[in-house]
Amino acid sequence: SLSTDIVVVGAGPAGCMVAKTAAELGVNVLLLEEHPSPGLPVFCGEAISEKTLVEAGLCPETSIISQSIRKAHVYTPNGKQVTIENDRSRGYIINRHIFDARLSEDAVTAGARLMVNTRAVDVIRRGGVVVGVKAERGDEQFIIWSTLVIGADGHASMVRRQALGIPYFKSYGVCAQYTLSGLNLEPDAVEIWLGRKYAPGCYAWMFPKSQNVANVGISVLAKHATKPVIQYLQDFISQNPKLRDGVIISKTGGMCPTTGTLDQVVGDGVMLVGVAAG
Ligand SMILES: Cc1cc2nc3c(=O)[nH]c(=O)nc-3n(C[C@H](O)[C@H](O)[C@H](O)COP(=O)(O)OP(=O)(O)OC[C@H]3O[C@@H](n4cnc5c(N)ncnc54)[C@H](O)[C@@H]3O)c2cc1C
Structure with missing residues (x-):
């Protein structure tokens, strides 16, 4: 088993941004991504505003920007x-896989530890409080104990389902x-x-x-x-x-x-970010 302050499930834009922000504040962060590389496969039209790019801390460099x-x-x-x-x-039409890869690199530079090919399969509770996740990497299964679990695991969020009991959006x-x-x-x-x-x-x-x-x-x-x-x-x-x-x-x-942010996005030891939250 591993232990950390925060485990972030999902290295999409939301997970990378929250991992980077927490790491910059000196918190120990483990960022889990089930795919081999953050950003792939792409499920996106790739349109973003200039404001989004700036808020992500990225520059409009040619590898990220496909078209202004x-x-x-x-x-x-x-x-x-x-x-x-x-x-x-x-606005920009970006190369989303490069955008996501850059965000994950920035999270790692800030001090977060990225574990790819690693899927969180369940949350662990003690006395009603979420205290970590069960994870799988290949044939290996292990537990990650954490003070906070952040579900950044997209629209079908396992963390939302298992920790907050919200199966999907209305x-x-x-x-x-x-x-x-x-x-x-x-x-x-x-x-x-x-x-x-x-x-x-x-x-x-x-x-x-x-x-x-x-x-x-x-x-x-x-x-x-x-x-x-x-x-x-x-x-x-x-x-x-x-x-x-x-x-x-x-x-x-x-x-x-299309519901907007869910009424409940936090619980004891857990919170949701990005599209997992609505
Ligand atoms: C067809 C389509 C077109 C879109 N076009 C646009 C657009 O043009 N512009 C725009 O701004 N938005 C667009 N969106 C929406 C945009 O893609 C999402 O809002 C954005 O990706 C949400 O980011 P996120 O980080 O919350 O989640 P995601 O990007 O979904 O990232 C979640 C990450 O978590 C990982 N993950 C999931 N479950 C687990 C698990 N159990 N363990 C470990 N890792 C896990 C996934 O592999 C993924 O990397 C589009 C969406 C779709 C479907």
Whole structure:
């Protein structure tokens, strides 16, 4: 077994930021990631604001930034186009796996210990207080004792389920995304389609990674979906002359809670951060 002040479950952006912050304050932090490298696989449209990049403590260097964004074309349900553009705010389409890798490096530089290929499988309680996690790495099973367990383990959070008894969110969007190449785009403009024609309850997006490549995705509110989300995505792309001849170079998807932050995100010895918390 191991012991530490804080065990952070999940080395996504939320887990890395909380691990870095705690380590900078002189606390012993163990950061667990079930995959071999933080940031992979990517489940993201990769669009962030400049403010997010700054708050993450990162610079807009070329390995992180795929494309700078200066405007957004928003298509309303009645077919109108609204363009949002100003000199003060900027966005980026990032290389999310590099963004996450940088955040994990910063956490380690601050003093956190990162354990990859390590999955937290349960929380341990003593007298109702969470005092650690059970973890697995390969065939090895071990216990990590800690004063605080932080669940940064994404939308399906084991920590949320096991420690706080909250199985899932009451409302969530189901997402599917293709990265398409062979396009001819306005590279510094994201495009968003609102309304039930394409994406009931949520929206469809086109986030350019360059003039020729874009993340094209859709999120549909689960309770409004009448067909699989991949079908919504394919129907949306086939109806869009700018996108329909694109070549699929990768596919991803996932779930996004739409409830906002949960009412309960802390318990004795435990707290949730990031999308685990809503
Ligand atoms: C299709 C899609 C497109 C999106 N597009 C955008 C976008 O363009 N811009 C944007 O800002 N947001 C976007 N989002 C949302 C964004 O991806 C999430 O808000 C963000 O990743 C949440 O970060 P997090 O650190 O809370 O969780 P995550 O990024 O989910 O990280 C959780 C980490 O925990 C690890 N983990 C999980 N369980 C365990 C366990 N038991 N033990 C150890 N490790 C574990 C996972 O491997 C993962 O690395 C999108 C989401 C989806 C699904």
